[in-house]
């Protein structure tokens with residue numbers, strides 16, 4: 165019997181012997197020591213992860229797991245995040261009883277985990293990055309995956325009981341949390357003693373608008389090997405997809421020190437991380453960034469500032485925000501005289517004490533004046549809504565034109581001198597350097613060219629706004645990154661800067677330059693023509709990786725190479741499910757081409773007017789909604805405030821599921837910039853769809869797209885081309901449209917339900933949703949308003965259509 169027993173210890177050492185240099189296993193009664201932290205480590209079987217002591221300061225270590233190959237030891241899990249151990253004498257031991265115990269130099273137990281104490285035989289670092297305690301049968305009794313820190317790895321799950329908590333620059337847990345809320349919605353939350361607020365998904369929207377589903381209380385989320393992140397509350401189980409989706413890439417989902425959640429991919433050759441998805445693309449939307457009373461604004465780099473009457477609390481640390489120069493004394497019996505300072509465009513999200521509808525500005529002031537704890541109020545002129553606030557958190561200066569109605573009124577003691585103190589504002593108007601070798605780039609010749617907004621007379625400025633909607637897309641800006649880091653360098657520690665820098669590094673692998681030869685081959689010498697437009701011919705192509713693409717040859721490109729690429733680098737990052745994705749470009753000698761996603765079902769024009777496929781009502785409504793979303797994104801949310809200028813059914817493509825995707829956005833930026841005008845009308849819009857202000861040569865705004873969208877809506881309803889109702893000149897079409905609109909207005913006024921059926925495409929045989937049709941008709945009327953200021957914004961159209969869609973999906 166004796167020889168048999170002596171084999172047992174050897175068996176438990178077998179895993180140790182399987183790899184000469186590294187082991188993944190820590191047997192019972194053995195330990196890892198900080199004194200030998202270079203060699204005393206566990207390494208996962210294929211070497212992806214290492215586990216051991218990790219130095220955070222000269223004399224302080226944590227027990228952590230990190231990516232072996234990452235340039236700066238990217239830590240994915242830490243046992244003792246809030247209590248580092250000394251550089252000498254600390255050990256992690258798997259004790260005889262099965263407890264895994266971390267002790268400091270003096271023997272203090274800093275951290276410990278017991279599995280089923282009796283059963284634990286060894287600890288093992290798995291290839292997934294999971295540190296587990298196993299029993300003799302290999303069953304897992306405890307795993308580090310159940311108590312994540314700030315990072316989620318592929319195959320790891322977040323459930324009702326787990327959460328990610330950010331790590332600050334001082335290597336301690338921060339105030340940002342990623343977990344399931346009580347209503348089972350996976351959220352990003354800012355949490356400190358005074359505030360507990362959700363900032364992702366967008367708190368201004370309902371679950372439905374955020375594509376979340378509150379009726380699934382499974383509360384389970386996880387990242388898979390392909391780069392898909394799914395959660396039980398995502399509507400239709402639709403995943404968040406890494407922009408470099410695919411096997412064989414090492415990833416992590418990390419809640420960074422700046423409160424943003426990012427999905428990273430590792431470049432194995434240089435150990436650097438690139439971002440393949442980001443939760444909040446406009447940093448000012450992250451709560452707590454500028455601390456109490458602070459205001460986040462874009463210059464265009466995100467910046468924190470104090471409002472008038474306030475000063476920065478701690479000049480080294482923005483998270484402590486601003487404090488009032490003079491406090492209002494609430495203990496005084498009689499009410500102290502106060503003044504209200506209007507802060508246009510600024511809102512402090514949340515912390516409303518109450519809300520009153522339909523009160524005058526004066527009444528709102530009185531409400532705030534009489535309550536000593538009131539720090540100011542938000543007042544909505546239109547609805548007369550008054551929101552007095554007791555705390556001023558999440559101050560943000562809005563940019564989008566539609567949000568300009570926001571006005572914060574700050575309450576300050578009477579004596580405080582605020583004259584000459586600037587009000588923080590988002591300044592998205594930045595001067596754009598003119599390229600000296602692009603002669604035609606001249607402010608005076610560009611009017612009324614779109615994108616140019618004459619902020620100050622005679623000075624062409626570029627409207628520029630970044631961010632992004634939807635959960636599935638990545639877009640970041642290189643040149644913002646440097647400015648952003650410059651701003652933050654002041655306030656954040658070194659590792660926070662690093663995270664921010666990594667976070668803002670653009671993931672460019674999906675947008676690339678193609679050689680002319682490659683495209684000749686892909687299109688088989690430009691054999692299969694898909695379509696022709698004012699800007700060029702589109703061909704179908706198949707790339708080497710057998711991906712189908714559309715290759716568009718651009719005529720009339722007059723820009724120099726540098727400028728062409730600069731524009732492309734912006735357009736190429738625009739990414740939204742209702743916009744055709746641009747994969748790359750070719751720019752060689754005189755060839756200028758765009759390589760875009762190939763969309764299976766061709767254009768809306770082909771299907772609606774030519775093919776004999778009948779679009780059902782549901783599909784038409786979905787197209788109206790999708791196009792509105794795409795345009796709203798271009799107008800309000802994307803990188804640069806882009807006006808499409810040529811919205812028409814030809815430029816709306818339909819994918820396999822008849823989901824619309826807008827093509828040719830941003831083309832105006834590439835073509836024929838203000839120069840010779842023989843093709844101007846083609847570039848600048850299409851007869852039948854162009855707004856009246858084109859003709860009166862007023863300055864062009866996003867409202868030209870709203871007008872064209874109105875025409876497209878009308879065509880979706882009628883199933884006919886508006887142009888076919890008129891013949892000849894543009895004035896003619898215009899007249900026909902005016903008559904039609906007049907008729908529709910009359911119809912809406914008289915609530916004639918029968919006549920709505922007469923308007924809607926007769927091929928539908930009356931199979932349509934009356935309420936939705938009415939909503940669309942109302943939009944046709946308002947979008948086609950001669951007075952562009954009366955046309956709605958695409959953003960508000962989306963909101964209304966979503967509601968119309970929702971109310972229907974519920975009935």
Ligand SMILES: *[C@@H]1O[C@H](CO)[C@@H](O)[C@H](O)[C@H]1NC(C)=O
Pocket residue numbers: 209210291
């Ligand atoms: C380790 O690498 C080998 C060879 O590359 C691979 O076949 C195996 O699946 C990997 N093991 C794990 C656990 O990833």
Ligand SMILES: *[C@@H]1O[C@H](CO)[C@@H](O)[C@H](O)[C@H]1NC(C)=O
Pocket residue numbers: 235236435436658662
């Ligand atoms: C690693 O850290 C050092 C010092 O903090 C820094 O200079 C270097 O750029 C970092 N490397 C990467 C790849 O981030």
Ligand SMILES: *[C@@H]1O[C@H](CO)[C@@H](O)[C@H](O)[C@H]1NC(C)=O
Pocket residue numbers: 379380381382384395396397401
């Ligand atoms: C809830 O989510 C889980 C996990 O994603 C899914 O398997 C389940 O079918 C969902 N339940 C309902 C009622 O949608």
Ligand SMILES: *[C@@H]1O[C@H](CO)[C@@H](O)[C@H](O)[C@H]1NC(C)=O
Pocket residue numbers: 431432433434673
């Ligand atoms: C990985 O890093 C190497 C070296 O810096 C670089 O050449 C390569 O392009 C990178 N790969 C990706 C996919 O970014």
Ligand SMILES: *[C@@H]1O[C@H](CO)[C@@H](O)[C@H](O)[C@H]1NC(C)=O
Pocket residue numbers: 332333334481482483484655656657
């Ligand atoms: C900044 O202030 C916050 C809140 O008081 C604190 O938690 C954080 O550690 C500070 N950061 C630095 C770098 O001092």
Ligand SMILES: *[C@@H]1O[C@H](CO)[C@@H](O)[C@H](O)[C@H]1NC(C)=O
Pocket residue numbers: 491493494495496
């Ligand atoms: C508030 O006013 C009262 C009475 O004038 C005074 O005693 C008290 O010190 C004041 N408190 C502050 C914080 O200024």
Ligand SMILES: *[C@@H]1O[C@H](CO)[C@@H](O)[C@H](O)[C@H]1NC(C)=O
Pocket residue numbers: 581582583584
């Ligand atoms: C307020 O401040 C401005 C500029 O700092 C100064 O010119 C002005 O005289 C001050 N007004 C009063 C009443 O102190």
Ligand SMILES: *[C@@H]1O[C@H](CO)[C@@H](O)[C@H](O)[C@H]1NC(C)=O
Pocket residue numbers: 603604606607608609
């Ligand atoms: C640019 O505009 C200025 C006037 O603003 C004009 O003098 C100059 O000739 C223009 N340059 C070009 C290349 O058109």
